[in-house]
Each structure stands twice: as structure tokens, then as C-alpha cells.
Amino acid sequence: MTPPSIRLFNTMTMQKELLEPAVPGEVGVYVCGPTTYSYIHIGNARTFTSFDVVVRYLRHRGMKVRYVRNYTDVDDKIIKAAAETGETAVELSARYVEIFREDARALHLLEPDVSPKVSEHIPEIIGIIQKLVDKGHAYASQGDVYFSVSSDPDYAKLSKRNLDDLCVGERVQPGEQKREPLDFALWKAAKPGEPAWESPWGPGRPGWHIECSAMSARYLGESFDIHGGALDLIFPHHENEIAQSESASGKPFAKYWMHCGFLDLEGAKMSKSLGNVVRLRDALGKVDPEALRFFFLSTHYRHPLSFTDKGLADAEARMEYFYETLRKVDERVAGKDFGKGPVHGEPHRFFTEFEAAMDDDFNTAGALGSLSGLFVLMNELADKPPVKDKPLVGRTLQALREDVRKASSVLGLFEDDPAQWLLRRRERAVRERGIDVAEVERLIGERTAARAAKDFAAADRVRATLKEKGVDIMDTPAGTTWKVAPAHGG
RNA sequence: GGCGCCAUAGCCAAGUGGUAAGGCAAAGGUCUGCAAAACCUUCAUUCCCCGGUUCGAAUCCGGGUGGCGCCUCCA
Numbered sequence: 232m233t234p235p236s237i238r239l240f241n242t243m244t245m246q247k248e249l250l251e252p253a254v255p256g257e258v259g260v261y262v263c264g265p266t267t268y269s270y271i272h273i274g275n276a277r278t279f280t281s282f283d284v285v286v287r288y289l290r291h292r293g294m295k296v297r298y299v300r301n302y303t304d305v306d307d308k309i310i311k312a313a314a315e316t317g318e319t320a321v322e323l324s325a326r327y328v329e330i331f332r333e334d335a336r337a338l339h340l341l342e343p344d345v346s347p348k349v350s351e352h353i354p355e356i357i358g359i360i361q362k363l364v365d366k367g368h369a370y371a372s373q374g375d376v377y378f379s380v381s382s383d384p385d386y387a388k389l390s391k392r393n394l395d396d397l398c399v400g401e402r403v404q405p406g407e408q409k410r411e412p413l414d415f416a417l418w419k420a421a422k423p424g425e426p427a428w429e430s431p432w433g434p435g436r437p438g439w440h441i442e443c444s445a446m447s448a449r450y451l452g453e454s455f456d457i458h459g460g461a462l463d464l465i466f467p468h469h470e471n472e473i474a475q476s477e478s479a480s481g482k483p484f485a486k487y488w489m490h491c492g493f494l495d496l497e498g499a500k501m502s503k504s505l506g507n508v509v510r511l512r513d514a515l516g517k518v519d520p521e522a523l524r525f526f527f528l529s530t531h532y533r534h535p536l537s538f539t540d541k542g543l544a545d546a547e548a549r550m551e552y553f554y555e556t557l558r559k560v561d562e563r564v565a566g567k568d569f570g571k572g573p574v575h576g577e578p579h580r581f582f583t584e585f586e587a588a589m590d591d592d593f594n595t596a597g598a599l600g601s602l603s604g605l606f607v608l609m610n611e612l613a614d615k616p617p618v619k620d621k622p623l624v625g626r627t628l629q630a631l632r633e634d635v636r637k638a639s640s641v642l643g644l645f646e647d648d649p650a651q652w653l654l655r656r657r658e659r660a661v662r663e664r665g666i667d668v669a670e671v672e673r674l675i676g677e678r679t680a681a682r683a684a685k686d687f688a689a690a691d692r693v694r695a696t697l698k699e700k701g702v703d704i705m706d707t708p709a710g711t712t713w714k715v716a717p718a719h720g721g
Numbered sequence: 722g723g724c725g726c727c728a729u730a731g732c733c734a735a736g737u738g739g740u741a742a743g744g745c746a747a748a749g750g751u752c753u754g755c756a757a758a759a760c761c762u763u764c765a766u767u768c769c770c771c772g773g774u775u776c777g778a779a780u781c782c783g784g785g786u787g788g789c790g791c792c793u794c795c796a
Contacts, residue, residue: 245725263796271796278796308794392724392792439794461796466724468795492726493790502795529744530734535727535789542733545745552744555758584742588735597735600743610759614752687754694756705757714757 235292237590239457240533242465242488243389247592250487252456257295259455260286261447261485263464264346266303267327268312271334273523273538274501276511278461278491280524281532281593283340284642285459285489288589291641299450300343301443302328304350305436310425320426321350334511337520339643347446349437353428355445356437359479360417360430368478372408374420374433380413383474389488390466415471417441440471447485448476458485465490494536501538509538519656521644522547528595528642548717550645551656556606557635558649559613560628569625575612578627581605582634589641602638605631653714660715664701671702675711678704 237250252258262282265271271279279300286298304324313323328348335342349356360376363369368382380386380394387394394413416438421427427434437445447455453476460469469488476484495501501508514523526546530536581604588597609631612624639646661668678693697704697713704713 265796266794275796306794387724390724390791395723462726463791463795466791467793491796493796495789498788500790533726534734537733539733541745545733549744552758559759588742594735597742600735603743607760611761614759682754685754691755698756703757706753706755707758712757716757 235294235590237289237292238592239487239489240592241486242490248487250456252294253454253486256293258289258297258457259451260289260296260298260457260459261443261451261455262298262300262343262458263443263460263468264300264302265327265331266306266308267324267331268306268309269327270510270512271331272501272508273511273514274461274494276334276338276514276523277494277527277536279335279340280338280527280643281491282459282489284528284532284595285457285593286341287641287643288593291637292590297345297451298341298343299345299347299447301446302331302346302348303439303442304328304348305426305442306349306439324350330512334515337515338511338524339520339646341643345450347450349442349446352442352446352449353437355449356441357418357428357430359445359448359475360437360441362479363417363475366478368475369417370410371418371432372410374435375408375416376418376432377409377414378417378471378475378478379410380415380474381411383478385477386413386474387466387470389470389473392466392470415440415467417475440468441475443468443472444476444479444484447472448480453480453484454482455485457487457489459489459491461491462493490533492531492533492535494538496538498537518543519547519550519659521647521652522550524642525550525599525644528644529599531592531594531596533592544717547656551653553606553645554647554649554652554656556610556613557632557645558653560609560632561649563613563617564625564628564632567625569622569629572622572626574630575623575627576608578605578608578630579634581608581631582637585634585638595642598638598642602635605634609635657714664715666700666702666715671697671700671713675704675713679711 238247239250240246241248250258260282262279265275282300286296289296302324305320309320309324313320316323318326360369363378364371364376367379369376369378418430418432418435418441419438420433420435425436427436447458458469458472465488473484493500496507496509499507518526522543523546526542527536529546581601584601584604585598588594588601591597609628612628612631615624635645638644645652660666674693674697678690681687681689681693694704698716701716702713703716704711
């Protein structure tokens with residue numbers, strides 16, 4: 232089989248490039264993970280979901296992916312937060328790692344192959360700092376160690392900045408012992424009471440950027456394929472990683488740089504200083520996790536995305552359509568054998584389109600569009616009267632269902648049992664709207680009796696009563712079912 | 722000030738040289754006792770504006786206008 236031709240936008244070259252891993256068929260991916268000092272927010276969630284799909288798709292295309300996403304568990308913000316809660320930094324950080332893992336599971340994020348923690352890689356970090364000092368790229372100063380930006384002629388090649396324009400002069404904080412304003416800390420001397428590790432420069436802790444250089448080298452090698460994060464990491468974080476890694480190893484660092492766009496709140500930036508940060512956990516209390524995933528994936532990963540009630544409600548309605556369709560299809564064909572033979576039309580054409588969109592820089596929005604045709608066809612076939620249940624229809628539905636399964640594994644969507652998902656969704660809506668299930672069922676019983684007696688006026692009165700309570704009823708060949716009507720006004 | 726991104730129907734959103742995907746909403750239809758769901762049909766001669774290149778531009782170039790991001794911890 233010919234190797235898949237996946238193209239991806241590389242921030243380094245600002246162009247879409249063909250993915251050509253150093254070892255054909257094997258891809259190393261490093262994504263900057265969370266700093267574990269609080270709950271992650273929905274912007275973090277979008278970024279991690281985007282890279283989750285990147286990894287899933289590469290695997291779908293037959294690549295062997297080694298996926299590394301770190302935990303930054305040594306950091307000034309953690310120390311500060313721990314001082315406020317009375318925990319040690321280690322305790323607080325461990326607690327938020329667990330919280331992150333719960334959130335990640337709820338969002339159906341794959342577990343990375345390696346999730347290294349900074350605190351467990353101090354020797355590697357000291358090793359790379361020592362190498363930089365030995366090669367003249369870094370210098371120690373009163374217990375701190377700084378990277379000398381002027382020692383790296385390539386500095387700022389990722390962000391394409393002009394060093395002279397970088398607000399020079401405002402960056403030296405009191406107490407810092409830098410030679411030049413742009414230099415940044417590789418190692419910070421410990422102040423009393425702070426977590427510290429022994430080092431050739433005295434007790435201290437790593438600076439922010441060096442961890443990713445050390446841990447990516449340990450698990451993916453000094454040169455690897457894809458490095459990802461959100462846009463705001465381009466400068467200075469990723470820039471500094473490149474400077475450190477390439478200065479230390481003398482080799483090119485990551486080949487492809489992928490950066491995810493921002494999520495905003497109806498046009499307003501989400502930031503801690505504005506106090507409008509939405510935690511993933513809070514969002515998950517209001518919207519189905521898969522609907523949130525669908526919402527993220529319905530816009531291209533590099534584009535800005537507005538987090539709105541309308542967008543979320545649309546995503547949930549869409550998920551319901553998908554799952555209703557799948558339930559109908561599963562009832563019709565699951566576990567049945569329709570034998571070998573021809574199928575109706577070209578059922579796989581939708582999935583071919585899906586892959587073409589994904590091959591083009593992981594265009595999930597386009598891919599989702601091609602899935603629409605697939606679902607329409609499934610509905611059309613599944614609605615054909617069972618008396619005409621020819622093997623042709625069954626085989627075609629099974630072929631389509633199989634393609635949905637493949638898309639599921641790529642997108643992390645509609646992987647649940649459809650009936651279960653729909654039931655859970657109804658149960659949640661029942662709780663939110665305070666609906667009395669026993670009463671609903673009693674009223675439906677009354678209506679069924681009225682219909683049997685051809686008293687349609689009475690039947691319609693029951694329908695109206697239920698509608699007022701927010702319940703829609705559906706008469707099906709298998710009897711009357713009901714669901715909670717979509718909420719109005721978001 | 723420097724670097725960079727974005728602008729497509731009422732809304733969301735693909736499309737980066739070959740004649741505007743998809744979804745929501747809306748209108749009509751099929752089905753239904755009535756509905757719901759599903760399906761069908763309709764819904765941008767046009768892609769912020771003005772120039773230019775080209776046989777051909779939403780797509781490329783120049784200039785505007787309007788949003789936004791990074792340059793400080795930030796996904």
C-alpha cells in the first residue's frame with residue numbers, strides 16, 4: 232500500500248507540508264501538557280482535543296505513533312497555590328494531576344504513551360543545562376543559570392521576531408542576574424521553603440522551558456517529528472525550547488510545529504485577569520462531553536472558536552441526530568448476517584472524502600461535513616419498510632456502519648452504545664428540568680387508551696399537557712416513546 | 722512600535738486559481754388520526770471594500786476598512 236499523504240501546516244515554515252517522519256511509518260509527537268496548579272479550562276480542553284485527534288488520525292492511517300504529553304508539576308504558580316492551600320507543592324500538584332486525568336477521561340482523550348513529570352526528570356534537566364554551560368550557551372550567576380540568547384544566531388526563527396524590537400530593557404526583574412534582557416532562566420536558585428533539588432549550581436529548580444527540551448529528548452530523541460501546543464506557546468516557550476535543544480545537541484529539534492488557535496468567549500478573550508475563565512469541569516456539567524468534543528472539532532484547529540451557548544446547543548442537537556440514526560441502524564442490522572454480495576451505490580465514498588479532508592491538515596470541519604451525507608443515507612435506508620428488508624439494504628447499512636466506526640475512532644465521537652447515550656441524555660434533561668417520569672408515563676398510558684378508543688381530542692389534550700412540561704412524545708411501531716424537548720433560549 | 726492571524730448566507734462553518742461542501746434556522750412537501758423523528762425540495766450569480774495579475778480569483782498581488790492574537794504567566 233502506498234503511504235498516506237498527510238499534509239500539515241508547519242509554523243516553522245508557515246506552509247502546509249507533506250508529513251515525512253524521520254523513520255517512515257513512525258511518528259514522535261510531543262504536546263505541551265498542563266501545569267498542574269488548578270483545573271484546566273475549556274481552551275486547554277480544545278487544544279488537547281485537537282492533538283488527540285491528530286494522534287488518532289495518524290494511527291488510523293497506519294502510523295506507529297509515540298505520543299508524549301508532559302505534566303509541568305514544578306512551577307512558580309504551583310508553589311504559590313500550595314502556599315495558599317497549605318499543601319506542599321508536590322501534594323497540590325499530584326492532586327491536580329488526578330483531576331486532570333478525570334477531565335481527560337470525561338473528554339475521551341487518549342492516554343498518551345508517556346506522561347512525564349518534571350519532578351521525575353531533574354537529572355535529565357541538569358544534564359542538558361550542564362551541556363549548555365559547557366558549550367558556552369549558558370552561564371551560572373549566583374545560583375541561577377541562564378541561557379545566553381546571543382549565543383544562538385538562529386534565535387527567534389520560529390516566531391520570526393526581530394530581537395531589537397522585543398521591548399528590550401523591560402524584562403530584567405529585580406533580583407535576576409541576567410547578562411542580557413532576553414536571556415532566560417534554565418535553573419532557578421531556591422528561596423527558603425521552596426522545593427529544591429541539588430545541582431552543580433546549588434539547590435534550586437528548573438526554569439519553565441528546559442523541561443520540555445529534556446523530556447522530549449529522553450522519550451523521542453534529540454530530533455523528532457511533531458511538536459504541538461497552542462498559539463501562545465510559540466513565543467517564548469517553543470522558541471526557547473528550540474534554542475536550548477539545538478544548542479545542546481547540535482541537531483535540529485522538532486521538524487513540524489503545530490499550533491492550535493484560541494477559544495474565546497463570544498469575542499472576549501478568556502483570561503485569568505479578566506476573571507472569565509470557564510473550567511472544563513463546569514462546562515461538562517452543562518453540556519454532554521461528546522457534544523463538547525463535536526463543538527471543538529466543528530471548526531478547524533488553527534482557527535479561532537467562540538464558545539457560545541448557541542454553538543453548544545447546536546452541537547448537542549447534532550449529537551442527538553447522530554445517535555438516533557445509529558440506534559435505528561443498529562436495531563436494524565446489528566448482529567445479523569446479510570451474506571456476501573453487492574451493496575447499494577458506493578457507500579464508502581463518504582469515508583473516502585472524510586479521509587481526504589483529514590489528510591489536508593486535519594480538517595475536522597470538512598471531514599464532519601462529509602459524514603453528513605453518510606448519515607442521511609443511513610437514515611434513508613434504515614427507514615425503508617422492513618418487509619423490503621433485502622440483503623442489499625442490510626449489507627449497505629453494515630458497510631456504512633463500519634465506516635462510522637472508523638470515523639468514531641478518529642474523532643473520539645459516537646463511540647458509545649447509541650441507546651445508552653440517548654437514555655443518559657434524557658435522564659440528565661429530566662433532572663435539569665425537574666420532570667416527573669412516573670407522571671409522564673401515566674399520561675402516556677392515558678393517551679394510549681384514548682387513542683385506542685379513537686378519542687383523538689383527549690389524546691391531543693394529553694400531548695399538549697406533556698408539551699407544556701417540556702416532553703415530546705413520538706408514536707412508533709413499537710409503541711409511544713418520549714424525550715425531553717430541546718430547551719429554548721439556551 | 723514589532724511579529725502574525727482572521728473577514729464566506731439570518732447564525733455556525735468548509736473551500737487557497739477553474740466557476741460557492743455541510744450544519745442550524747426558515748418555507749413547502751412525503752409520512753402521521755394529529756404530531757415528533759426521518760427523508761425530499763427551496764434558501765449566497767456570490768465570498769468586507771477598491772484596484773491589479775490571469776482565458777479564469779472567494780482563492781494570487783497592492784492598498785484600504787473592520788475584528789483578533791503574540792511580544793509579560795497564559796492552551
